[in-house]
Amino acid sequence: MPTILTPKERMAIPRQTMPEQAPEVRRANFNEVPLGYSDEQAAREAQRCLQCKTPHCVEGCPVNVRIPEFIAKVAEGDGAAALEIIMATNSLPAICGRVCPQESQCEIKCVLAKKGDAVAIGRLERFVADHVRSQLLRGETAPLPATQPRADAPKVALIGSGPSGLACAADLLLAGYNVTMFEALHEPGGVLVYGIPEFRLPKDIVKAEINALLQRGLELMTNAVIGRLFTIDELLQHEGYAAVFVGTGAGTPKFLNIPGENLNGVYSSNEFLTRVNLMKAYLPGSETPVFRGKRVAVFGAGNTAMDSARTALRIGAQEVHIMYRRSRAEMPARAEEIHHAEQEGVQMQFLVNPLEFLGDERGWLKAVRGERMQLGEPDASGRRRPVAIPDSQYETAIDCAIIAIGTESNPLIRQTTTDLPVNKWGYIVTDETGRTTKPGVFAGGDIVTGAATVIEAMGAGKRAAAAIIQHIRALNPAVGGTPSSPEP
Numbered sequence: 001m002p003t004i005l006t007p008k009e010r011m012a013i014p015r016q017t018m019p020e021q022a023p024e025v026r027r028a029n030f031n032e033v034p035l036g037y038s039d040e041q042a043a044r045e046a047q048r049c050l051q052c053k054t055p056h057c058v059e060g061c062p063v064n065v066r067i068p069e070f071i072a073k074v075a076e077g078d079g080a081a082a083l084e085i086i087m088a089t090n091s092l093p094a095i096c097g098r099v100c101p102q103e104s105q106c107e108i109k110c111v112l113a114k115k116g117d118a119v120a121i122g123r124l125e126r127f128v129a130d131h132v133r134s135q136l137l138r139g140e141t142a143p144l145p146a147t148q149p150r151a152d153a154p155k156v157a158l159i160g161s162g163p164s165g166l167a168c169a170a171d172l173l174l175a176g177y178n179v180t181m182f183e184a185l186h187e188p189g190g191v192l193v194y195g196i197p198e199f200r201l202p203k204d205i206v207k208a209e210i211n212a213l214l215q216r217g218l219e220l221m222t223n224a225v226i227g228r229l230f231t232i233d234e235l236l237q238h239e240g241y242a243a244v245f246v247g248t249g250a251g252t253p254k255f256l257n258i259p260g261e262n263l264n265g266v267y268s269s270n271e272f273l274t275r276v277n278l279m280k281a282y283l284p285g286s287e288t289p290v291f292r293g294k295r296v297a298v299f300g301a302g303n304t305a306m307d308s309a310r311t312a313l314r315i316g317a318q319e320v321h322i323m324y325r326r327s328r329a330e331m332p333a334r335a336e337e338i339h340h341a342e343q344e345g346v347q348m349q350f351l352v353n354p355l356e357f358l359g360d361e362r363g364w365l366k367a368v369r370g371e372r373m374q375l376g377e378p379d380a381s382g383r384r385r386p387v388a389i390p391d392s393q394y395e396t397a398i399d400c401a402i403i404a405i406g407t408e409s410n411p412l413i414r415q416t417t418t419d420l421p422v423n424k425w426g427y428i429v430t431d432e433t434g435r436t437t438k439p440g441v442f443a444g445g446d447i448v449t450g451a452a453t454v455i456e457a458m459g460a461g462k463r464a465a466a467a468i469i470q471h472i473r474a475l476n477p478a479v480g481g482t483p484s485s486p487e488p
């Protein structure tokens with residue numbers, strides 16, 4: 001039996017530090033950086049939770065995981081029960097425990113954050129998912145029973161296999177529907193596999209989550225580009241799908257649009273990370289070419305920029321600079337990612353703006369010409385606008401540039417489904433449930449919101465699954481979904 005502690009005793013326990021690979025070791029490998037809590041550390045951290053009657057942490061979670069309930073089970077040493085509680089609302093806990101920005105979602109709302117350190121909710125979520133998986137591997141826990149949909153159950157098509165599609169699939173499978181997922185790339189997972197690097201999110205974990213859905217009857221078609229293979233209208237009218245969910249993300253890179261951007265050695269972060277992560281260019285003997293720059297500049301300061309910088313270090317760069325036109329305070333990346341990047345030796349250059357890439361006579365990048373900036377009045381985003389300082393131009397020698405200034409929507413779906421409502425940036429317009437004005441078509445994740453987070457995409461996928469079930473029930477009440485269907 002766990003010791004019963006008073007609130008004062010709980011609050012006296014310090015937040016448990018997660019062990020991680022030392023910076024000088026990890027900057028030369030792609031193994032995961034944080035190593036996870038031990039059983040003792042997890043139990044100790046769980047004891048810090050005050051089990052609040054009104055748990056504000058739950059409000060901060062986009063999928064409303066029942067946080068104090070699962071933490072109580074961790075404190076009791078019952079990992080399987082903790083996982084069941086998490087999985088009731090979050091089908092990808094091992095992923096969310098690693099990449100969710102907890103510091104700005106659940107943990108910022110934790111009552112302990114007001115006077116000190118929040119309960120480490122994300123680390124506990126990761127512990128539970130990993131702990132139960134290792135028990136499963138050792139045969140100590142039985143897997144959840146895998147039920148297969150009936151052949152005559154309604155068919156739903158999902159376009160894209162990122163977190164929005166995976167979360168939508170999980171709830172539709174739970175409701176007993178036949179779900180087919182179409183993925184343009186040769187591997188499922190979206191940004192989880194082609195964007196976020198192995199050292200932050202091991203791909204085996206993503207594979208295990210997807211395999212669990214395949215065991216529950218998900219039909220997956222890879223190398224299947226909707227808009228080319230079928231249009232959305234063909235899926236609905238000729239292929240027998242009662243509804244379509246579009247979760248195609250926002251994977252088209254934005255460029256700086258400055259001279260020299262087509263020189264050899266200049267990459268979009270999207271291409272650079274895809275080559276290294278998805279095409280495994282970092283493995284010895286890999287056939288995927290990637291240029292291993294020695295002096296690398298990464299433009300941008302979000303998670304993608306940090307991932308690109310840390311990846312460049314790991315494939316052999318001697319110096320990596322983040323070049324950002326605002327200041328540290330405006331950096332959009334997670335604090336933990338910035339901290340890890342700096343620990344590994346990534347250098348930050350603030351208030352600098354690139355004007356031109358300069359090449360040698362063979363067309364290879366050799367330098368960037370830029371100008372220095374200062375912060376002016378706030379812009380539409382609420383952040384102070386960077387303004388050029390007159391006569392402040394400078395030149396820095398670099399042999400590789402990675403542009404990580406954001407992404408936008410891919411035009412293929414909207415070009416092939418012209419009655420799908422989109423806004424001026426090309427993102428699909430839906431109501432709060434994910435329903436579009438085109439009958440039977442739902443959407444969610446980055447293709448609706450623009451680049452956001454894994455858990456927000458998952459939340460959108462879950463809401464859309466509920467709306468799809470409601471839509472199908474309305475069409476034919478006899479075939480609606482099982483009583484376990486998530487209610488809209």
Ligand SMILES: Cc1cc2nc3c(=O)[nH]c(=O)nc-3n(C[C@H](O)[C@H](O)[C@H](O)COP(=O)(O)OP(=O)(O)OC[C@H]3O[C@@H](n4cnc5c(N)ncnc54)[C@H](O)[C@@H]3O)c2cc1C
Nearest residue numbers: 160162163164184190191226248249445446452453454457
């Ligand atoms: C490098 C990087 C790091 C990030 N780090 C974090 C982080 O630490 N924490 C966090 O919460 N978020 C992070 N994000 C953001 C997060 O990954 C995204 O918000 C999330 O993946 C969006 O999910 P999604 O399902 O909308 O789309 P995606 O994950 O983009 O998946 C969309 C899928 O649709 C497929 N597709 C596109 N068009 C078609 C088509 N026509 N037919 C078939 N398939 C198609 C794509 O190939 C892709 O697999 C990061 C993003 C990047 C790029």
Ligand code: SF4
Nearest residue numbers: 049050052057110111
């Ligand atoms: S707010 Fe913090 S202390 Fe309260 S239940 Fe949530 S995690 Fe526990």
